[in-house]
Amino acid sequence: MKILVPIKRVNDYNVKVRPNQSNTDVDLTNVKMAVNPFCEIALEEAIRIKEAGNAEEVVAVSVGSEKNQEQLRTALALGADRAILIKTEVEVQPLDVAKILVKIFEKENPKLVLMGKQGIDGDHNQTGQMLGAMLSIPQATFASKVEINADSVNVTREIDGGLETLSVELPAIVTTDLRLNEPRYASLPNIMKAKRKPIDEINLEELGLSIEQKVKTVKVESPSEREEGIKVDSVDALLDKLRNEAKVIE
Amino acid sequence: MRTLVIVEHDNENISSSTLCAVSAAQKLGQDVDLLVASSANHIAEKAQQIMGISKVLNFVGDNFKNEIAEDLTACILAVSKDYNFFVASSSTTGKNLMPRISALLDIQQISEVIEIVSNNTFKKPIYAGACIATVESQQEKNIITVRTTAFEKAVPEGGSGQIENIDIPEVESRKSVFVGNELTVSDRPELTSADIVISGGRGMQDGNNFALLDSVANKLNAAVGASRAAVDSGFAPNDYQVGQTGKSVAPNLYIAVGISGAIQHLAGMKDSKTIVAINKDEEAPIFKVADYGLVGDLFEVLPELESKI
Numbered sequence: 403m404k405i406l407v408p409i410k411r412v413n414d415y416n417v418k419v420r421p422n423q424s425n426t427d428v429d430l431t432n433v434k435m436a437v438n439p440f441c442e443i444a445l446e447e448a449i450r451i452k453e454a455g456n457a458e459e460v461v462a463v464s465v466g467s468e469k470n471q472e473q474l475r476t477a478l479a480l481g482a483d484r485a486i487l488i489k490t491e492v493e494v495q496p497l498d499v500a501k502i503l504v505k506i507f508e509k510e511n512p513k514l515v516l517m518g519k520q521g522i523d524g525d526h527n528q529t530g531q532m533l534g535a536m537l538s539i540p541q542a543t544f545a546s547k548v549e550i551n552a553d554s555v556n557v558t559r560e561i562d563g564g565l566e567t568l569s570v571e572l573p574a575i576v577t578t579d580l581r582l583n584e585p586r587y588a589s590l591p592n593i594m595k596a597k598r599k600p601i602d603e604i605n606l607e608e609l610g611l612s613i614e615q616k617v618k619t620v621k622v623e624s625p626s627e628r629e630e631g632i633k634v635d636s637v638d639a640l641l642d643k644l645r646n647e648a649k650v651i652e
Numbered sequence: 653m654r655t656l657v658i659v660e661h662d663n664e665n666i667s668s669s670t671l672c673a674v675s676a677a678q679k680l681g682q683d684v685d686l687l688v689a690s691s692a693n694h695i696a697e698k699a700q701q702i703m704g705i706s707k708v709l710n711f712v713g714d715n716f717k718n719e720i721a722e723d724l725t726a727c728i729l730a731v732s733k734d735y736n737f738f739v740a741s742s743s744t745t746g747k748n749l750m751p752r753i754s755a756l757l758d759i760q761q762i763s764e765v766i767e768i769v770s771n772n773t774f775k776k777p778i779y780a781g782a783c784i785a786t787v788e789s790q791q792e793k794n795i796i797t798v799r800t801t802a803f804e805k806a807v808p809e810g811g812s813g814q815i816e817n818i819d820i821p822e823v824e825s826r827k828s829v830f831v832g833n834e835l836t837v838s839d840r841p842e843l844t845s846a847d848i849v850i851s852g853g854r855g856m857q858d859g860n861n862f863a864l865l866d867s868v869a870n871k872l873n874a875a876v877g878a879s880r881a882a883v884d885s886g887f888a889p890n891d892y893q894v895g896q897t898g899k900s901v902a903p904n905l906y907i908a909v910g911i912s913g914a915i916q917h918l919a920g921m922k923d924s925k926t927i928v929a930i931n932k933d934e935e936a937p938i939f940k941v942a943d944y945g946l947v948g949d950l951f952e953v954l955p956e957l958e959s960k961i
């Protein structure tokens with residue numbers, strides 16, 4: 403079986419992103435970029451499934467500018483067999499990405515799409531579910547365990563009340579949560595080998611789609627900062643403050 | 653036009669996040685209807701009592717015992733033409749479901765709304781809450797999920813909504829099947845709606861030590877939460893995780909114990925009214941957002957705290 407892994411290019415999670423000076427967008431100049439952590443987890447899972455002999459090929463795909471080559475090279479170094487870059491200079495939103503991924507799905511016919519539950523940039527948490535709906539295939543989101551069977555996949559999901567297990571028929575969309583696995587690091591030889599692996603480039607126009615941007619960002623601000631409070635020197639002092647100043651306990 | 657709110661429940665009770673979604677929906681200034689899909693009528697009977705709502709669209713069937721996104725999607729689509737606004741909370745149920753509907757109605761959803769500025773303008777946190785974006789929708793129909801901590805709960809009683817029973821739409825062959833679940837049972841208040849939350853981090857060292865938090869929580873009638881590091885290390889179940897990619901909480905009092913205060917953790921709790929940090933490292937970033945910081949060893953502080961409350 404073939405596994406498709408959509409990879410989003412986002413800020414490194416250690417970087418605190420700020421608004422730009424005119425408050426029209428975030429300022430990403432000089433911000434270190436990376437593979438979205440949830441996509442790393444998705445890729446790791448795909449590679450493990452392949453290593454266990456349950457998949458033949460892992461294909462990474464990213465939608466964005468030429469710069470996304472970087473993240474696709476990382477994916478190749480980690481173990482993806484090949485990569486596809488759908489090129490566009492316009493900002494894409496989840497609905498657009500899902501429509502684009504439909505086209506790639508139709509071309510590639512994967513049995514499984516493994517993707518992140520959310521991008522740590524926009525925190526949308528939408529693309530996987532949208533893709534599932536557009537393709538009329540089932541979804542299992544927020545996965546913390548994935549077991550591949552012949553025609554289905556059993557997925558344990560992290561939900562607000564605890565855990566839930568679903569069995570979904572293949573082909574299916576699975577989106578990853580943090581506990582699914584711990585992604586590996588790329589070894590130097592694999593980084594070298596990745597340079598020779600193919601990245602197919604497709605211009606968005608070739609897919610016959612146009613980007614709609616149905617939602618526009620009109621302002622980006624810093625949240626109101628909390629004022630730094632005080633240090634207390636004992637449990638008694640803390641309880642006194644909580645009882646008599648903040649009045650939050652009795 | 654009308655607004656449709658998706659009701660979440662556990663087959664017994666309506667979740668408090670739904671009440672927050674209702675009050676967010678009311679800010680849109682249109683009639684608010686509720687959609688209930690459940691295995692018995694009593695959820696709709698509870699839903700009709702929520703103050704200020706008009707109608708309850710009631711779908712009853714055995715397959716609604718578990719909230720399978722594909723099944724719920726079919727229900728919402730069956731009634732979608734009467735609505736131009738669809739609202740759910742950004743719980744795991746809302747997150748799982750709403751994008752499916754958005755895709756089929758060709759709508760770009762807006763997730764985690766914290767403020768409704770007008771019927772086409774919304775505020776939402778991005779980049780782990782490091783920025784707040786104001787977004788404007790150019791669409792005639794909109795789908796939003798709302799962060800429950802940003803909206804008050806609608807009053808659950810006193811309303812008089814009409815129940816409208818609706819036939820279950822045909823769902824194509826079952827491709828998604830519920831196998832089982834392991835739900836966390838606790839006598840304590842629910843994490844996202846508790847008045848007081850006490851959370852433990854990697855500093856707790858061990859799952860057994862969470863008992864120290866439990867005994868303080870019992871005295872304060874607090875919920876217990878955790879950082880990602882504590883959950884990853886197996887100290888606490890996944891549903892305890894507070895943060896950017898876990899739950900958002902905004903209690904009256906949040907006590908962070910052995911938590912450093914990474915931006916991803918702050919994203920889920922920095923709107924709490926009063927924040928207490930207990931950490932042995934006086935440089936820990938958590939102190940920057942804490943109203944009261946206590947520098948000390950949690951293994952000494954927690955037992956003392958428990959004995960003095």
Ligand SMILES: Cc1cc2nc3c(=O)[nH]c(=O)nc-3n(C[C@H](O)[C@H](O)[C@H](O)COP(=O)(O)OP(=O)(O)OC[C@H]3O[C@@H](n4cnc5c(N)ncnc54)[C@H](O)[C@@H]3O)c2cc1C
Nearest residue numbers: 853854855879880881895896897898910912916917932950
């Ligand atoms: C994609 C992604 C998503 C994430 N989502 C979340 C999320 O939703 N929620 C979340 O919390 N994190 C999240 N994180 C992780 C986050 O970046 C931090 O790694 C995590 O919050 C750290 O947890 P911690 O503070 O418990 O551990 P640490 O950072 O290791 O801090 C432990 C603290 O305990 C203190 N300590 C140790 N021993 C004692 C003692 N005896 N007494 C008192 N204090 C003590 C130390 O001084 C230290 O400050 C995410 C990360 C990524 C990459």
Ligand SMILES: Nc1ncnc2c1ncn2[C@@H]1O[C@H](COP(=O)(O)O)[C@@H](O)[C@H]1O
Nearest residue numbers: 408409465517518520521526527528529
């Ligand atoms: N531009 C993109 N290119 C490839 N995959 C994407 C892109 N945007 C989102 N995705 C996928 O969708 C997941 C969820 O992203 P989001 O819906 O933006 O939170 C990510 O983890 C990726 O797997």
